[in-house]
Ligand SMILES: O=P(O)(O)OC[C@H]1O[C@H](OP(=O)(O)OP(=O)(O)O)[C@H](O)[C@@H]1O
């Protein structure tokens with residue numbers, strides 16, 4: 001269980017996804033992007049736009065129910081991407097690496113990129129932008145909303 005949170009705004013996500021696109025420019029060209037749904041969908045859309053790539057495939061692995069981990073299941077395979085050679089594989093983050101190991105086994109030839117990476121799974125990723133400590137839970141903008149917090153002196157939550 002995470003004991004810290006790292007909140008990512010839409011602006012920050014867009015900036016970080018574009019930073020990843022810059023890093024990927026000289027790794028391509030790619031014939032298509034495979035998004036690991038659902039978290040990889042928005043990062044993949046931003047990166048595909050920046051790399052001028054129009055072909056998007058998806059792979060879906062269900063691993064988590066909120067913050068608890070269950071038994072991973074591939075519920076949608078990446079049919080158009082062969083063994084991944086020439087394709088860019090995108091997810092929002094790697095944490096334990098469970099999802100990454102499953103998808104890499106399906107697409108061993110793909111270049112695997114994530115925006116955020118925690119240390120346990122960093123070696124599984126070919127390109128990433130920001131490392132976040134293992135005990136930090138990343139809060140993405142699609143999972144959160146803006147709300148009132150009390151002042152720090154009255155028990156307000158300290159940001160990560
Ligand atoms: O390295 P791991 O420990 O496998 O964790 C990383 C995965 O967990 C999250 O997806 P999740 O399974 O929550 O599904 P979602 O993308 O549909 O939200 C995240 O988007 C990664 O795909």
Ligand SMILES: O=c1[nH]c(=O)c2nc[nH]c2[nH]1
Nearest residue numbers: 064095136137138139140
């Ligand atoms: O929103 C999320 N934030 C995380 O830090 C994380 N780790 C695994 N799955 C995750 N989902």
Ligand SMILES: [Mg+2]
Nearest residue numbers: 037038039040
């Ligand atoms: Mg995911």
